[in-house]
Amino acid sequence: MAIRYTVTTISPKYHRAILDWQRKNFPELDILLAYWEKYFPGLPRFQLVAKIGELRSEVIEVGRYTGQPKIERAAEMAGNMFYTARRIIRAQCSTEFGSIEQHRMSLDTAPDDTARFEILRIMAEELRHAYQMFWVLDHDPTWKRPGHGDVAAETIEELLAMRMGTHVLDAFNIEFRDFLDNAVYTAIIDLVGKYQLDMMQIFSYAPMARSMGPMLGEEGFHMGFGRQAVKELAVAAARGQGAYSLEDIQRAINKWYPRGLEMFGNEQAGETAVAFGFKPKTNGQAQAEYSAEVEGIIEGVNIALVRVRHPNMPPDEARRLIREVQSSGDSRRGIRPEDLLLVPSRRFFRRRGPEEYVFQPYDLRGDLLTEGGRPIPPERYLAYLARVLPEPYLASEDFRRYAERLKAYHERGTGGPSPFWLM
Ligand SMILES: [Fe+2]
Numbered sequence: 113m114a115i116r117y118t119v120t121t122i123s124p125k126y127h128r129a130i131l132d133w134q135r136k137n138f139p140e141l142d143i144l145l146a147y148w149e150k151y152f153p154g155l156p157r158f159q160l161v162a163k164i165g166e167l168r169s170e171v172i173e174v175g176r177y178t179g180q181p182k183i184e185r186a187a188e189m190a191g192n193m194f195y196t197a198r199r200i201i202r203a204q205c206s207t208e209f210g211s212i213e214q215h216r217m218s219l220d221t222a223p224d225d226t227a228r229f230e231i232l233r234i235m236a237e238e239l240r241h242a243y244q245m246f247w248v249l250d251h252d253p254t255w256k257r258p259g260h261g262d263v264a265a266e267t268i269e270e271l272l273a274m275r276m277g278t279h280v281l282d283a284f285n286i287e288f289r290d291f292l293d294n295a296v297y298t299a300i301i302d303l304v305g306k307y308q309l310d311m312m313q314i315f316s317y318a319p320m321a322r323s324m325g326p327m328l329g330e331e332g333f334h335m336g337f338g339r340q341a342v343k344e345l346a347v348a349a350a351r352g353q354g355a356y357s358l359e360d361i362q363r364a365i366n367k368w369y370p371r372g373l374e375m376f377g378n379e380q381a382g383e384t385a386v387a388f389g390f391k392p393k394t395n396g397q398a399q400a401e402y403s404a405e406v407e408g409i410i411e412g413v414n415i416a417l418v419r420v421r422h423p424n425m426p427p428d429e430a431r432r433l434i435r436e437v438q439s440s441g442d443s444r445r446g447i448r449p450e451d452l453l454l455v456p457s458r459r460f461f462r463r464r465g466p467e468e469y470v471f472q473p474y475d476l477r478g479d480l481l482t483e484g485g486r487p488i489p490p491e492r493y494l495a496y497l498a499r500v501l502p503e504p505y506l507a508s509e510d511f512r513r514y515a516e517r518l519k520a521y522h523e524r525g526t527g528g529p530s531p532f533w534l535m
């Protein structure tokens with residue numbers, strides 16, 4: 113179904129500012145536009161505009177204002193609601209800018225020009241999403257409020273200055289090393305985006321709600337790209353071809369999936385966003401649905417992997433075989449556990465979320481690693497992680513900071529403040 117929307121632009125000052133950002137951080141946009149018709153024939157040419165969709169409901173659908181008309185002006189939101197909305201818009205926009213920086217880091221490792229141009233299209237669409245969030249703030253003069261300053265201008269300036277390391281969510285401060293990151297990230301991290309955007313279609317502040325439909329439509333392409341790429345890379349690995357082994361792919365999943373889970377915010381919170389009518393589901397509900405969908409994606413890849421060896425095996429039989437191999441840890445019909453991909457437990461490698469597993473030494477399967485009845489010390493957990501995470505990632509700033517916080521947590525029994533990001 114086509115999404116209906118109208119198109120608009122933001123004030124010239126910010127339009128120029130985002131173009132400046134693009135020239136510095138995404139100069140390849142010009143190449144994409146030059147070859148657009150070649151790689152995306154029939155598809156409307158990319159344009160840096162805000163797309164204003166339709167509201168699904170004129171009234172607020174959940175929370176304490178249920179049944180009241182949707183809010184058109186930021187000034188109509190009371191203090192805490194106003195700032196919570198701002199925090200969500202800011203976090204969303206930060207993910208868009210961050211992902212452009214990330215994709216660009218390993219653009220040159222794409223296997224061919226088709227993949228390269230698909231990544232460029234994803235980057236362009238993320239730029240449009242950042243533009244869209246600027247529109248939300250910029251078109252409504254009441255983000256500037258007596259006593260609160262010009263919240264729109266401050267937020268936009270802050271966003272334009274964010275770089276790898278200062279983005280709101282951890283997933284966007286992690287460097288890409290190779291095409292495997294472009295692939296696994298679009299499959300696993302963009303999927304979180306889908307859940308957030310889908311939920312925010314009901315956003316009680318109407319301009320945000322109207323922004324979601326067109327963004328969601330574009331995200332569909334990003335996720336599709338990721339799923340397809342992961343499946344192709346995995347099947348190539350199983351055939352002994354391709355640039356990456358199945359273990360490389362597993363390690364990339366282990367790197368990204370915990371950060372995807374954490375993008376939902378603490379899974380035992382999120383009631384505030386529901387109360388304000390920003391989202392219909394708490395963090396935990398949305399995260400559980402997300403996990404189930406990731407399981408489904410990986411199962412699809414595993415079925416393809418089983419069929420490399422047993423080309424005619426029906427899907428149901430393959431599914432049973434996968435379950436048997438993964439639960440027993442033994443080989444069955446020539447399929448070893450290491451011939452399949454595994455979705456890590458949600459306890460694995462966590463740094464935000466519930467106390468029970470944040471900074472606790474859980475393995476991929478969700479078992480606490482112990483020694484003499486006590487959890488293993490940080491050094492040993494880091495050694496375990498080194499065996500299951502991509503080797504180049506271990507040298508990254510993100511992992512260095514994690515290791516530091518893990519040790520601090522162990523010494524003090526706390527990981528420091530745990531801000532609620534996306535709520
Ligand atoms: Fe996006």
Ligand SMILES: [Fe+2]
Pocket residue numbers: 234238302305331334
């Ligand atoms: Fe995306």
